[in-house]
Amino acid sequence: MKIKLIAFGIAKEIIGPAESHLEVKNPCNIGDLKRILITQYHEFKKLQSIKFAINEDYQEDQFQIHEGDEVVIIPPVSGG
Amino acid sequence: MRDIQILDEPLTTQSCHDAVADPSAGGIVVFVGAVRNQTKGRKVLQLAFESYVPMALKEMGKIADSLSQKWGILHVSIHHRVGVLEIGEIPVIIAVSTPHRQAAFEACQYAIDTLKETVPIWKKEIFEDGTVWVSAHP
Numbered sequence: 758m759k760i761k762l763i764a765f766g767i768a769k770e771i772i773g774p775a776e777s778h779l780e781v782k783n784p785c786n787i788g789d790l791k792r793i794l795i796t797q798y799h800e801f802k803k804l805q806s807i808k809f810a811i812n813e814d815y816q817e818d819q820f821q822i823h824e825g826d827e828v829v830i831i832p833p834v835s836g837g
Numbered sequence: 838m839r840d841i842q843i844l845d846e847p848l849t850t851q852s853c854h855d856a857v858a859d860p861s862a863g864g865i866v867v868f869v870g871a872v873r874n875q876t877k878g879r880k881v882l883q884l885a886f887e888s889y890v891p892m893a894l895k896e897m898g899k900i901a902d903s904l905s906q907k908w909g910i911l912h913v914s915i916h917h918r919v920g921v922l923e924i925g926e927i928p929v930i931i932a933v934s935t936p937h938r939q940a941a942f943e944a945c946q947y948a949i950d951t952l953k954e955t956v957p958i959w960k961k962e963i964f965e966d967g968t969v970w971v972s973a974h975p
Contacts, residue, residue, distance in 0.1 A: 837928065
Protein backbone atom coordinates (compact mmCIF):
# COMPACT_ATOMS: atom_id res chain seq x y z
CA MET A 758 0.00 0.00 0.00
CA LYS A 759 1.03 3.57 -0.52
CA ILE A 760 1.50 6.03 2.33
CA LYS A 761 2.44 9.67 2.34
CA LEU A 762 5.42 10.80 4.43
CA ILE A 763 5.78 14.36 5.65
CA ALA A 764 9.09 15.36 7.21
CA PHE A 765 10.16 18.33 9.32
CA GLY A 766 13.43 19.63 10.71
CA ILE A 767 16.41 17.34 10.31
CA ALA A 768 14.14 14.54 8.98
CA LYS A 769 13.41 16.70 5.96
CA GLU A 770 17.13 17.09 5.30
CA ILE A 771 17.68 13.32 5.65
CA ILE A 772 14.87 12.27 3.29
CA GLY A 773 15.16 15.12 0.81
CA PRO A 774 11.75 16.50 -0.04
CA ALA A 775 9.34 17.53 2.71
CA GLU A 776 6.66 15.30 1.21
CA SER A 777 7.19 11.90 -0.38
CA HIS A 778 5.38 8.61 -0.97
CA LEU A 779 6.44 5.20 0.24
CA GLU A 780 5.21 1.74 -0.77
CA VAL A 781 4.93 -0.56 2.27
CA LYS A 782 3.47 -4.02 2.97
CA ASN A 783 -0.01 -4.27 4.42
CA PRO A 784 -0.32 -4.52 7.39
CA CYS A 785 2.30 -2.03 8.52
CA ASN A 786 2.47 -0.35 11.88
CA ILE A 787 4.53 2.60 13.09
CA GLY A 788 7.23 0.28 14.45
CA ASP A 789 7.56 -1.38 11.00
CA LEU A 790 7.81 2.02 9.32
CA LYS A 791 10.50 3.10 11.76
CA ARG A 792 12.58 -0.01 10.88
CA ILE A 793 12.09 0.60 7.14
CA LEU A 794 13.24 4.22 7.42
CA ILE A 795 16.26 3.41 9.58
CA THR A 796 17.31 0.73 7.07
CA GLN A 797 16.84 3.06 4.13
CA TYR A 798 18.34 6.17 5.73
CA HIS A 799 21.12 5.40 8.21
CA GLU A 800 21.14 8.99 9.45
CA PHE A 801 17.87 8.26 11.32
CA LYS A 802 19.74 5.81 13.55
CA LYS A 803 21.96 8.61 14.82
CA LEU A 804 19.06 10.76 16.04
CA GLN A 805 18.24 11.18 19.72
CA SER A 806 14.72 9.90 18.98
CA ILE A 807 12.26 9.59 16.14
CA LYS A 808 8.51 9.81 16.62
CA PHE A 809 5.55 9.68 14.29
CA ALA A 810 2.22 11.46 14.09
CA ILE A 811 -0.97 10.62 12.23
CA ASN A 812 -3.96 12.96 12.35
CA GLU A 813 -1.91 15.45 14.35
CA ASP A 814 -1.35 13.08 17.29
CA TYR A 815 1.73 11.10 18.32
CA GLN A 816 1.23 7.38 17.60
CA GLU A 817 2.96 4.44 19.30
CA ASP A 818 4.78 1.56 17.56
CA GLN A 819 1.69 -0.70 17.58
CA PHE A 820 -0.49 1.80 15.71
CA GLN A 821 -1.66 0.36 12.36
CA ILE A 822 -1.09 2.55 9.32
CA HIS A 823 -3.80 2.57 6.65
CA GLU A 824 -3.61 3.07 2.90
CA GLY A 825 -3.47 6.77 2.10
CA ASP A 826 -2.51 7.83 5.64
CA GLU A 827 -0.30 10.88 6.01
CA VAL A 828 2.49 9.95 8.40
CA VAL A 829 4.47 12.84 9.83
CA ILE A 830 8.04 12.14 10.93
CA ILE A 831 8.84 14.01 14.15
CA PRO A 832 12.58 14.26 14.90
CA PRO A 833 13.58 15.50 18.39
CA VAL A 834 11.66 18.71 19.04
CA SER A 835 13.46 21.86 20.20
CA GLY A 836 10.93 24.64 20.59
CA GLY A 837 11.19 27.44 23.13
CA MET B 838 -9.56 31.83 28.17
CA ARG B 839 -6.70 30.40 26.22
CA ASP B 840 -4.78 32.32 23.59
CA ILE B 841 -2.51 29.97 21.65
CA GLN B 842 -0.74 31.21 18.54
CA ILE B 843 2.18 30.49 16.24
CA LEU B 844 3.30 33.70 14.58
CA ASP B 845 5.87 34.73 12.00
CA GLU B 846 6.19 38.26 13.34
CA PRO B 847 7.79 39.69 16.52
CA LEU B 848 6.10 38.68 19.79
CA THR B 849 5.16 41.14 22.52
CA THR B 850 4.81 40.47 26.25
CA GLN B 851 2.05 43.07 26.43
CA SER B 852 -0.16 41.03 24.13
CA CYS B 853 0.25 37.86 26.22
CA HIS B 854 -0.19 39.76 29.49
CA ASP B 855 -3.36 41.41 28.27
CA ALA B 856 -4.77 38.04 27.14
CA VAL B 857 -4.56 36.63 30.69
CA ALA B 858 -5.37 39.75 32.76
CA ASP B 859 -8.39 39.17 34.98
CA PRO B 860 -9.95 41.01 37.95
CA SER B 861 -9.84 37.79 40.00
CA ALA B 862 -6.14 37.15 39.28
CA GLY B 863 -3.74 37.64 42.20
CA GLY B 864 -0.71 36.94 40.06
CA ILE B 865 0.40 36.76 36.46
CA VAL B 866 3.65 35.01 35.55
CA VAL B 867 5.12 35.70 32.12
CA PHE B 868 8.00 33.60 30.78
CA VAL B 869 9.93 35.17 27.91
CA GLY B 870 12.38 33.07 25.92
CA ALA B 871 15.37 34.70 24.27
CA VAL B 872 17.78 33.85 21.48
CA ARG B 873 21.17 33.40 23.14
CA ASN B 874 24.41 34.45 21.41
CA GLN B 875 26.37 31.24 21.98
CA THR B 876 26.12 27.47 22.44
CA LYS B 877 28.97 25.78 24.29
CA GLY B 878 31.22 28.70 23.47
CA ARG B 879 30.37 28.71 19.76
CA LYS B 880 29.02 31.99 18.47
CA VAL B 881 25.40 31.77 17.29
CA LEU B 882 24.37 34.24 14.58
CA GLN B 883 20.68 33.42 14.20
CA LEU B 884 18.10 30.76 15.06
CA ALA B 885 15.68 29.40 12.46
CA PHE B 886 12.41 27.95 13.79
CA GLU B 887 9.94 25.79 11.94
CA SER B 888 6.77 24.06 13.10
CA TYR B 889 4.18 21.48 12.15
CA VAL B 890 1.62 24.12 12.94
CA PRO B 891 -1.73 22.26 13.29
CA MET B 892 -0.19 19.64 15.59
CA ALA B 893 1.82 22.24 17.51
CA LEU B 894 -1.38 24.17 18.25
CA LYS B 895 -3.07 20.91 19.33
CA GLU B 896 -0.17 19.96 21.63
CA MET B 897 -0.12 23.44 23.16
CA GLY B 898 -3.87 23.02 23.73
CA LYS B 899 -3.11 19.85 25.71
CA ILE B 900 -0.66 21.84 27.85
CA ALA B 901 -3.41 24.39 28.51
CA ASP B 902 -5.74 21.51 29.51
CA SER B 903 -3.14 20.29 32.02
CA LEU B 904 -2.73 23.78 33.50
CA SER B 905 -6.49 23.96 34.08
CA GLN B 906 -6.65 20.48 35.60
CA LYS B 907 -3.52 20.66 37.78
CA TRP B 908 -3.48 24.32 38.89
CA GLY B 909 -6.97 25.62 38.15
CA ILE B 910 -5.52 28.57 36.25
CA LEU B 911 -7.71 31.44 35.11
CA HIS B 912 -6.12 32.06 31.69
CA VAL B 913 -3.11 31.09 29.62
CA SER B 914 -1.47 32.68 26.61
CA ILE B 915 1.21 30.87 24.59
CA HIS B 916 2.80 32.61 21.61
CA HIS B 917 5.58 30.90 19.66
CA ARG B 918 7.42 32.46 16.78
CA VAL B 919 8.65 30.78 13.59
CA GLY B 920 11.11 31.97 10.96
CA VAL B 921 14.63 33.35 11.37
CA LEU B 922 15.32 35.16 14.66
CA GLU B 923 18.25 37.40 15.55
CA ILE B 924 20.13 37.39 18.88
CA GLY B 925 17.97 38.85 21.65
CA GLU B 926 14.70 38.32 19.81
CA ILE B 927 11.85 36.43 21.48
CA PRO B 928 10.98 32.91 20.29
CA VAL B 929 8.32 32.15 22.92
CA ILE B 930 6.17 33.86 25.53
CA ILE B 931 3.95 32.07 28.05
CA ALA B 932 1.66 34.01 30.39
CA VAL B 933 -0.46 32.40 33.10
CA SER B 934 -2.89 34.04 35.51
CA THR B 935 -4.12 32.44 38.74
CA PRO B 936 -5.89 33.65 41.90
CA HIS B 937 -2.65 33.15 43.92
CA ARG B 938 0.92 33.59 42.67
CA GLN B 939 2.42 30.22 43.63
CA ALA B 940 0.20 28.34 41.17
CA ALA B 941 1.09 30.79 38.40
CA PHE B 942 4.86 30.18 38.88
CA GLU B 943 4.41 26.41 38.92
CA ALA B 944 2.00 26.32 35.97
CA CYS B 945 4.20 28.57 33.82
CA GLN B 946 7.28 26.43 34.53
CA TYR B 947 5.36 23.27 33.64
CA ALA B 948 4.12 24.87 30.43
CA ILE B 949 7.56 25.85 29.09
CA ASP B 950 9.16 22.55 30.19
CA THR B 951 6.41 20.52 28.50
CA LEU B 952 6.43 22.68 25.36
CA LYS B 953 10.12 21.89 24.91
CA GLU B 954 9.39 18.15 25.17
CA THR B 955 6.19 17.64 23.20
CA VAL B 956 5.35 20.49 20.82
CA PRO B 957 6.49 19.88 17.21
CA ILE B 958 8.69 22.93 16.75
CA TRP B 959 12.31 22.70 15.67
CA LYS B 960 15.16 25.18 15.81
CA LYS B 961 18.33 25.27 13.81
CA GLU B 962 21.34 27.18 15.13
CA ILE B 963 23.09 29.16 12.46
CA PHE B 964 26.82 29.58 13.15
CA GLU B 965 29.46 31.41 11.15
CA ASP B 966 30.62 28.11 9.70
CA GLY B 967 27.52 25.92 9.53
CA THR B 968 24.14 24.95 11.00
CA VAL B 969 22.94 22.46 13.64
CA TRP B 970 19.42 21.19 14.42
CA VAL B 971 19.19 21.62 18.20
CA SER B 972 18.75 18.38 20.24
CA ALA B 973 18.65 16.19 17.13
CA HIS B 974 21.61 14.04 18.17
CA PRO B 975 22.53 12.53 21.55
